[in-house]
Amino acid sequence: MTRVCFQLQVAPELLDEYIARHTPVWPEMLAEIAAAGRRNYSLFLGEGGRLIGYYETDDDAAAQAYLAASPVAARWEAEMSRFFVGLDGRPDQAATPLTEIFHLDDQLAAAAARAPHEESTPS
Structure with a gap:
């Protein structure tokens, strides 16, 4: 499983x-x-329009390709693109990925x- 986090900027x-x-x-x-x-997809909105997204997937390249070919996703992304600042391309394809540096379960x-x-010692 891959955890993906990304950042976008929504026009305030x-x-x-x-x-x-x-x-x-x-x-x-x-x-x-x-x-x-x-799956486990969430969006978090911060001050000034900073948007952080997170999801999990088994194959992110396949998920990206599926959505890139989807007419429904193309319609949604065309409507959503006007909300974002400094974005070149569809939001679902051009978001800035963030690098994961800590995950509790992995470190545990x-x-x-x-x-x-x-080792148990005999009594």
Whole structure:
């Protein structure tokens, strides 16, 4: 599984409309996101229109390709593109990916693997 986090900038003057467009998202677009193999998908909006997105997928390249070929996603992204500042291309294809530097479960698993195994001593 791959965890993907990305950043976009929503034009501050369009924030209210952007939020309204996501409450709710078109049912057919939700279905396409799921069919592409993206799950646990969230968007977080910060001060000034800073948008952070996160999702998990087994094959991000395949998910990207699926959505790039989807007429539903093309319609959605065409309508959404006007909300973003400094973006060249479709938002779902041109968002700036962020580099993951920490994940709790991964580090706990690595720490457990490094921990010395306690040996039981016979009484």
